[in-house]
Amino acid sequence: MAYKILIVDDSIFFRRRVKEILEQDSSLEVIGEARNGQEAIDMVIRLNPDVVTMDIEMPIMDGITAVKKIMARKPVPIIMFSSLTSEGAKATLDALDAGAMDFLPKKFDDIASNRREAVALLQARVKGLCRKHHGFRSSIAAVAPPKAILFNKPVRRNTSSSAVQSTRSSPVSVAAYASSSAGIPSGKKYRCLTIGTSTGGPVALQKVLTNIPKNFPYPIFIVQHMPGAFTRAFAERLNQLSKLTVKEAEDGETVEAGVAYLAPGGRQLIVQNDSHRVKFSVYDAPDTADILYKPCVDITFESIAKVYAGDVLGIILTGMGADGKIGATELKRKGAKIWAQDERSSVVYGMPQAVMSSGIAEREFSIDSFESNIVKEMV
The missing domain is CATH 3.40.50.180 (Methylesterase CheB, C-terminal domain)
Structure with missing residues (x-):
């Protein structure tokens, strides 16, 4: 049975892009798309997703306010999409304080060095939070990220020590x-x-x-x-x-x-x-x-x-x-x-x-x- 994902973003282009990436993995199913924080609250209550991906800046209700209200009414793991700026950093930290569990850069070029790695990373991070929601006791291998890891570029390891x-x-x-x-x-x-x-x-x-x-x-x-x-x-x-x-x-x-x-x-x-x-x-x-x-x-x-x-x-x-x-x-x-x-x-x-x-x-x-x-x- 696939994990259920709700995508929240005011950009239809970005919602489609995230949906396309997530549904390349057969264990992930996008069950809804919301255009703002208020729609997100209503859809979380109605659709009961396993994970929500959330934008920060949106009309009607921003992502930080939505996270606070969702966590108060029906807690669910939320992963934020953020800009890699000082303003984006402060907003993302506010979202984590409000109850969000994770975050990723909104520009996929900032996630990894190529598209394949970025796709694998987004899927892995969402699945990791899905397992948390289900109380899934996974192995280290099951939660290990793909080769593209957390906004980082490759580095050499000294394995001879x-x-x-x-x-x-x-x-x-x-x-x-x-x-x-x-x-x-x-x-x-x-x-x-x-x-x-x-x-x-x-x-x-x-x-x-x-x-x-x-x-x-x-x-x-x-x-x-x-x-x-x-x-x-x-x-x-x-x-x-x-x-x-x-x-x-x-x-x-x-x-x-x-x-x-x-x-x-x-x-x-x-x-x-x-x-x-x-x-x-x-x-x-x-x-x-x-x-x-x-x-x-x-x-x-x-x-x-x-x-x-x-x-x-x-x-x-x-x-x-x-x-x-x-x-x-x-x-x-x-x-x-x-x-x-x-x-x-x-x-x-x-x-x-x-x-x-x-x-x-x-x-x-x-x-x-x-x-x-x-x-x-x-x-």
């Missing part, structure tokens, strides 16, 4: 898991906290960072799959909501304790030692045949392992695919603690499942429990 060696540990016992879930501090020494996330990450990060105390004694490194036009606006929003200082990381910047640094979108972020100081290197990765994310959790996590060794708490939150598994493996090999978000509270249980199923992560928490457990463990 020890980071790709398996450090798979045995499954956590019931007793050990019960103890860890109780939030009992391990007494371990730490020097930093690092977080990797993708689909559903903006809202998840807000929940995690909002109540971490201002005097948090370590730097926090955050990798959120996000286009370059969005990360500065997102960092500013997190800074307004948090007690911490939150900012977009800058090339050559010296790392300071108590500051949360967001990896710039569309580029790669690594940390490195420089004359007894830790500094950032932000760079544009060359296009290659190997496809990964920009920014990439694995690349940042591996650099953190080189600088901080095992004195790290690494966290993997909601996201499609398995980015972060290799980097978390290297951190784990050096003695770091790895935690993951649980399936129930994840928008897409791909990245967390990757580290849980391989035995890399030793604790799994609901998104609402992370902040208190981080403070218990590290402060």
Whole structure:
């Protein structure tokens, strides 16, 4: 039985284009098209779609208002189409705050390097949210994105490093898991906290960072799959909501304790030692045949392992695919603690499942429990 999709956009051309793309996949069926937010509300109630694709700027009722009203009356997964501008970034973040689960650039050329990849990505992202709506317990492969991933161009991976060696540990016992879930501090020494996330990450990060105390004694490194036009606006929003200082990381910047640094979108972020100081290197990765994310959790996590060794708490939150598994493996090999978000509270249980199923992560928490457990463990 096909998943049911409602398309909301004031452009008939764009609605037809999205419908054509989605229905190339036999598991997706477009059951309705709305021209504005008010029509969208009425059709959600009447047609009961599995996922809604939503434009932001529309007559009569805009997409953000429509998302708020839909989530209040009949919640359903919503994916926003956004322009890659600073204004588009702020509007998209508002839509995510209102209850939307995901977003994609409205210009398909911004999604991927070619049409085939863009088509595959849109289909994969919609199906991932459909499964969330149905409570579908999918495998990592089922939720993994195609080769075109999250607005990113190809980058080269160094697969020769020890980071790709398996450090798979045995499954956590019931007793050990019960103890860890109780939030009992391990007494371990730490020097930093690092977080990797993708689909559903903006809202998840807000929940995690909002109540971490201002005097948090370590730097926090955050990798959120996000286009370059969005990360500065997102960092500013997190800074307004948090007690911490939150900012977009800058090339050559010296790392300071108590500051949360967001990896710039569309580029790669690594940390490195420089004359007894830790500094950032932000760079544009060359296009290659190997496809990964920009920014990439694995690349940042591996650099953190080189600088901080095992004195790290690494966290993997909601996201499609398995980015972060290799980097978390290297951190784990050096003695770091790895935690993951649980399936129930994840928008897409791909990245967390990757580290849980391989035995890399030793604790799994609901998104609402992370902040208190981080403070218990590290402060």
